[in-house]
Amino acid sequence: ILNVEQSPQSLHVQEGDSTNFTCSFPSSNFYALHWYRWETAKSPEALFVMTLNGDEKKKGRISATLNTKEGYSYLYIKGSQPEDSATYLCAFPDRGSTLGRLYFGRGTQLTVWP
Amino acid sequence: GAGVSQSPSNKVTEKGKDVELRCDPISGHTALYWYRQSLGQGLEFLIYFQGNSAPDKSGLPSDRFSAERTGGSVSTLTIQRTQQEDSAVYLCASSPWGGTGTEKLFFGSGTQLSVL
Numbered sequence: 001i002l003n004v005e006q007s008p009q010s011l012h013v014q015e016g017d018s019t020n021f022t023c024s025f026p027s028s029n030f031y032a033l034h035w036y037r038w039e040t041a042k043s044p045e046a047l048f049v050m051t052l053n054g055d056e057k058k059k060g061r062i063s064a065t066l067n068t069k070e071g072y073s074y075l076y077i078k079g080s081q082p083e084d085s086a087t088y089l090c091a092f093p094d095r096g097s098t099l100g101r102l103y104f105g106r107g108t109q110l111t112v113w114p
Numbered sequence: 115g116a117g118v119s120q121s122p123s124n125k126v127t128e129k130g131k132d133v134e135l136r137c138d139p140i141s142g143h144t145a146l147y148w149y150r151q152s153l154g155q156g157l158e159f160l161i162y163f164q165g166n167s168a169p170d171k172s173g174l175p176s177d178r179f180s181a182e183r184t185g186g187s188v189s190t191l192t193i194q195r196t197q198q199e200d201s202a203v204y205l206c207a208s209s210p211w212g213g214t215g216t217e218k219l220f221f222g223s224g225t226q227l228s229v230l
Contacts, residue, residue: 004156032216043117044157044205046218089157093215100145100162100170100212102219107156 002026004092006105013080014113020076021108023090027071034091034102035064035075044089047075080112116140118222120206126228127196135191135225137206145212146189147219148181152202160204163189164212196229203227 005024013019025033032051038044048057053068061078077084087109091102119138127133139146148160159173163183174180178197183189193200203226207219 034218036219036221041223043221043223044207044219046220049216049218051216091157095215100147100164100215101159101173102147102157102215103159104149104157 002092002094002103004090004103004105006088006090006108008108009106010109010111012111012113015081017080017112018076018078019080019110020074021088021110023073023075023105025071025073025090025092027069029095030068030071031093031095033066033068033073034093035073036089036091037086038089038107039086047088075108077110080110082112082114085110085112118206118208118220120204120222120225122225123223124226124228126230128230129198130195132192132194133196133227135193135204135206135227137189137191137208137222139187139189139206139208140220141187143208143210143220144186145209145217146183147207147209148189148191149205149207150202151205152199157205160191162212193227196227198229201227201229 035047036044050066055066066073087107089107091104094101121136144165146163149157161181162170178194181191203224205224207221209217
């Protein structure tokens with residue numbers, strides 16, 4: 001079992017605030033790191049898949065960075081909006097298996113107050 | 115095109131009954147995955163199908179759980195003799211090829227299973 005840790009568990013911010021949260025994963029045998037957003041009553045939606053150390057991805061106001069040597073990724077949201085309220089999940093493929101198995105963290109639950 | 119479709123969206127059953135959950139993946143997607151999220155827990159891998167290869171069943175929690183994928187498309191997850199600890203949201207996902215670890219997963223909206 002691969003240990004994928006996310007922090008904080010929950011976060012409450014005001015509209016307009018910028019925020020960030022962390023995903024920690026095993027740095028040995030790194031292959032890829034996934035970020036998903038899961039809004040209540042909807043399907044989890046892929047945000048990014050990151051594979052290279054130092055990689056930075058951006059989608060609108062959301063961006064992510066990756067440090068494979070120290071085993072962490074940061075997700076940043078600039079100018080949070082109420083529609084950003086969701087649980088943000090990171091996931092790590094098991095290189096020891098068929099690579100089809102993703103290990104998910106427990107997520108960071110973000111609430112953005114208007 | 116249509117996304118991943120799951121049915122039913124909600125299922126309430128009595129302890130000891132069998133249940134079947136259905137997943138219709140995105141057309142043309144070779145890989146299909148089942149996950150579940152129990153209350154307060156993270157997403158837990160259950161089973162992975164890729165094309166005609168033998169499925170990776172390593173995440174199935176007990177022999178009461180089984181899954182099949184017919185014709186490389188629709189999948190059914192069956193839970194026999196349900197227990198209260200089986201209560202969870204069961205999510206299905208698909209991806210174009212699978213087996214790379216770098217493909218985004220496309221998730222359905224899940225089946226909320228409640229075992230009374």
